[in-house]
Amino acid sequence: MRRWNFISGLTVILLLLLVLCGFCVWTARTLSGEINQMISGNFDTLRALRGIRLAVSRIDAQYRSSTSTGEIPRALGLYELARTDVEQHLRLVRRTSSEEPEEVKVVARLEALVRDYFTYYDEYLALGRFEGDRFKALTRNLAQSAAEITEATAVLSDMNERDVLQRRSQATAKGQRVVYAALGIALFSIGIYVWTSIRLTRAIFDPLRQLRDSIVKVSQRQFDVAVPVKSGDELAQIATTFNTMASELRAYVAETDQRVVEANRVSRAILEALPYPIYIVDDSFAVRLMNPRAEQLSAALEIPGAVPGAVRRAIDDAAAIGGELIGDDLHRAVEVALPAATGTPATFLPQVFRMAGAAGVNEGWAVLLIDVTKLRQFDLAKSKALSIIGHEVKTPVTSIRMTLHLLLEEKIGALTADQRELVQAGRDDCERLLTVLQALLELARFESGRVTMRLVPVPPGDLLAQADAMHGDYLRRLGVAIVMEPTAPTLPAVQADAIHVVRVLGNFLTNAAKYGAPDQPVTLRAELRADAFVRLSVRNRTPRPLTEAEQTKVFEPFYRREGEGSEGTGLGLTICREIAAAHSGRVGVWASGDWVDFYLDLRIVSVSQNHAAGQPTS
Amino acid sequence: MPPDNPLPDPPPAPAPRVLVVDDEASVRLGCVLALRSDGWDATGEGSSRAALERLTTRAEHYDVLVLDYAMPGLNGLELIAALDPKTRPPILLASAHADGAVACAALKLGVWDFLAKPLMPEELRRRVRRLLTRRHDAKAPGAWLARALGHCQNCAWDDALRELDTWPESERQQPAYLVTGLIHQMTEGQEPAAAAFKRAQWWPGWETQGAEIWQELARRLG
Numbered sequence: 001m002r003r004w005n006f007i008s009g010l011t012v013i014l015l016l017l018l019v020l021c022g023f024c025v026w027t028a029r030t031l032s033g034e035i036n037q038m039i040s041g042n043f044d045t046l047r048a049l050r051g052i053r054l055a056v057s058r059i060d061a062q063y064r065s066s067t068s069t070g071e072i073p074r075a076l077g078l079y080e081l082a083r084t085d086v087e088q089h090l091r092l093v094r095r096t097s098s099e100e101p102e103e104v105k106v107v108a109r110l111e112a113l114v115r116d117y118f119t120y121y122d123e124y125l126a127l128g129r130f131e132g133d134r135f136k137a138l139t140r141n142l143a144q145s146a147a148e149i150t151e152a153t154a155v156l157s158d159m160n161e162r163d164v165l166q167r168r169s170q171a172t173a174k175g176q177r178v179v180y181a182a183l184g185i186a187l188f189s190i191g192i193y194v195w196t197s198i199r200l201t202r203a204i205f206d207p208l209r210q211l212r213d214s215i216v217k218v219s220q221r222q223f224d225v226a227v228p229v230k231s232g233d234e235l236a237q238i239a240t241t242f243n244t245m246a247s248e249l250r251a252y253v254a255e256t257d258q259r260v261v262e263a264n265r266v267s268r269a270i271l272e273a274l275p276y277p278i279y280i281v282d283d284s285f286a287v288r289l290m291n292p293r294a295e296q297l298s299a300a301l302e303i304p305g306a307v308p309g310a311v312r313r314a315i316d317d318a319a320a321i322g323g324e325l326i327g328d329d330l331h332r333a334v335e336v337a338l339p340a341a342t343g344t345p346a347t348f349l350p351q352v353f354r355m356a357g358a359a360g361v362n363e364g365w366a367v368l369l370i371d372v373t374k375l376r377q378f379d380l381a382k383s384k385a386l387s388i389i390g391h392e393v394k395t396p397v398t399s400i401r402m403t404l405h406l407l408l409e410e411k412i413g414a415l416t417a418d419q420r421e422l423v424q425a426g427r428d429d430c431e432r433l434l435t436v437l438q439a440l441l442e443l444a445r446f447e448s449g450r451v452t453m454r455l456v457p458v459p460p461g462d463l464l465a466q467a468d469a470m471h472g473d474y475l476r477r478l479g480v481a482i483v484m485e486p487t488a489p490t491l492p493a494v495q496a497d498a499i500h501v502v503r504v505l506g507n508f509l510t511n512a513a514k515y516g517a518p519d520q521p522v523t524l525r526a527e528l529r530a531d532a533f534v535r536l537s538v539r540n541r542t543p544r545p546l547t548e549a550e551q552t553k554v555f556e557p558f559y560r561r562e563g564e565g566s567e568g569t570g571l572g573l574t575i576c577r578e579i580a581a582a583h584s585g586r587v588g589v590w591a592s593g594d595w596v597d598f599y600l601d602l603r604i605v606s607v608s609q610n611h612a613a614g615q616p617t618s
Numbered sequence: 619m620p621p622d623n624p625l626p627d628p629p630p631a632p633a634p635r636v637l638v639v640d641d642e643a644s645v646r647l648g649c650v651l652a653l654r655s656d657g658w659d660a661t662g663e664g665s666s667r668a669a670l671e672r673l674t675t676r677a678e679h680y681d682v683l684v685l686d687y688a689m690p691g692l693n694g695l696e697l698i699a700a701l702d703p704k705t706r707p708p709i710l711l712a713s714a715h716a717d718g719a720v721a722c723a724a725l726k727l728g729v730w731d732f733l734a735k736p737l738m739p740e741e742l743r744r745r746v747r748r749l750l751t752r753r754h755d756a757k758a759p760g761a762w763l764a765r766a767l768g769h770c771q772n773c774a775w776d777d778a779l780r781e782l783d784t785w786p787e788s789e790r791q792q793p794a795y796l797v798t799g800l801i802h803q804m805t806e807g808q809e810p811a812a813a814a815f816k817r818a819q820w821w822p823g824w825e826t827q828g829a830e831i832w833q834e835l836a837r838r839l840g
Contacts, residue, residue, distance in 0.1 A: 398737065399642060
């Protein structure tokens with residue numbers, strides 16, 4: 001419909017313009033034809049009348065005015081020529097003159113006068129002399145005829161000039177009429193244009209405005225909108241499409257809402273069913289959500305609706321390492337002291353999850369407090385039991401050892417050779433058993449968190465040097481050289497308890513000497529890692545490369561590689577791992593071909609810690 | 619010809635007496651045998667209460683006491699606390715597990731010598747010998763540290779500090795600063811303690827480090 005309106009409006013305008021153009025062309029052509037005919041007719045007539053007058057004057061001047069010779073000129077060439085000229089002009093006048101009766105009458109009179117004029121002239125030329133009565137009479141007649149011819153031509157000239165003026169007036173009037181007609185058609189076209197424009201504007205912009213308003217509503221999540229469809233044109237198609245889209249969107253949103261509600265219900269059910277407190281907080285520790293267990297915990301701590309300090313500290317720790325804090329490392333467990341009336345202290349292992357938004361921006365934290373009170377109690381009980389059992393076993397072992405040492409001193413009595421050999425074997429076994437016991441007890445102390453590190457800033461190069469100084473001789477006695485790579489002077493200091501770190505490096509070095517390729521040096525090196533750690537590593541060649549599976553197990557307690565002897569406690573690397581954990585560091589091993597690389601990563605000292613260098617850290 | 623009336627040999631000096639108190643019979647016997655084989659007059663006692671009776675009621679004299687920490691009834695520290703610090707002999711405390719609290723309590727009781735178990739005969743002899751030697755050394759001029767440690771053994775902290783203060787600064791040996799710091803720390807003088815520890819290049823984790831304090835003391839005191 002809108003298209004028909006548009007096309008019909010344009011067609012009417014086009015037709016009107018065509019009519020206007022045609023009318024103008026026709027009018028111009030008509031006027032130019034009339035003017036041309038009028039001008040050419042009148043002009044020919046006027047020229048012919050002037051020619052007649054000139055010819056008559058020439059004849060009179062040649063044959064009647066010169067009387068000095070007394071004889072009329074005998075040469076008649078000019079006369080004949082002028083006469084022919086007059087007759088031709090007369091014919092032209094007759095042909096071009098109008099058919100107005102008055103003009104027809106004047107032309108007839110002019111023809112009669114010309115005829116009389118030449119009749120008189122023929123007779124006059126036949127006289128031969130300017131004398132006699134006849135000559136006088138003919139002279140009078142000729143003068144009168146010439147005067148009358150001149151008068152008649154003048155009359156005809158006036159008539160033609162009047163005719164020209166009249167036709168000009170007519171042309172002017174006709175031109176004005178054409179102008180008025182063109183103006184009328186133009187005005188009519190403008191009217192049609194305005195009318196069409198208004199119709200079109202309403203037809204196009206009103207639906208567009210409705211569409212826009214509907215889109216705004218949809219953007220404001222008001223999906224129950226519909227754009228009216230009034231016709232079948234493109235706008236209607238757009239409106240139909242929009243309505244379909246809005247309808248689908250409404251259905252989708254309803255479905256999504258349903259899913260969200262469902263997911264929310266499931267999440268809430270999970271949160272409520274979980275036996276552990278969960279806190280969901282924003283960056284400023286304001287609680288956004290907590291499950292009933294968390295509400296109970298906060299209430300028990302007499303901070304209803306707020307986050308316990310342990311949770312804030314766990315989030316702070318996670319933020320410090322720029323990520324999440326998850327895992328089952330019981331070293332991270334925190335004890336929450338509940339009011340005496342509420343119950344005994346509880347131990348929780350916080351799991352901190354970072355909640356990132358669409359753009360990766362941190363939008364808060366979810367903290368799950370796994371209740372490890374019992375696990376911790378079991379762990380402590382295990383450590384305690386291990387400790388007690390260890391001591392119970394260790395005590396007699398140490399006394400046996402002391403006894404054997406005393407016997408071997410032979411200060412309280414001499415031994416036979418066989419007795420000495422037997423006692424020596426017993427002492428060696430005793431030493432080995434005691435070493436294992438001590439390692440087990442030490443591991444138990446580490447696991448129970450009873451070992452604290454005295455962390456102070458130490459240059460990594462010093463740690464390598466100390467390890468070399470303490471263990472170099474032992475390796476050299478085994479024929480193994482230590483190559484210490486120079487450390488970069490810009491290498492930052494690390495937080496370390498030097499005694500324990502040197503012990504770890506010593507363990508790596510002695511392992512390298514024991515299990516490495518003979519006559520191959522061991523390399524000690526320190527390098528900066530990108531993640532704020534310095535890596536201290538011991539690198540050497542080995543005749544039996546570590547497999548992938550072995551690399552994952554070497555730090556486990558009592559792990560021994562197949563085919564290896566039972567020397568050592570099997571706990572050395574496990575204790576190294578505990579020492580690393582007590583430094584908030586890490587240990588690991590890489591193997592590539594026959595190269596093996598044991599490393600200890602220690603945290604570098606921050607600027608603020610550097611300023612406080614010299615102060616111990618536990 | 620031998621002289622007719624040779625001078626008689628001087629009576630042998632009585633062997634120093636050591637009382638070993640340990641509830642573990644085998645350890646006790648080992649210690650006693652190790653010390654006896656070194657010329658000590660060593661006696662073993664398996665009960666801390668019986669040992670207390672020997673030292674107080676029966677007023678038996680000993681030059682050195684070797685005490686186990688973990689014992690039923692009175693433990694080593696409780697036994698020490700029951701003795702008069704001014705008259706008791708020097709004490710060597712032996713333990714398999716000394717934590718910070720034990721070390722702190724022992725130092726406050728004037729026990730500055732510790733031996734980690736398991737015991738080795740030679741180390742036991744050396745440490746007992748050192749205790750006795752220190753007592754003899756304390757009489758010599760210039761033995762400020764030995765005298766100060768003697769005062770510490772008697773819990774006479776002011777006397778110990780005064781003794782250390784009389785030690786000329788130019789001759790003062792580094793262990794003096796460690797001892798000074800520990801005395802200040804026990805007597806609530808935290809600032810002078812910190813200053814002394816700084817000079818001793820020692821940053822103790824008081825109440826947290828046990829064996830480390832003992833080891834450091836033993837190492838620095840020789």
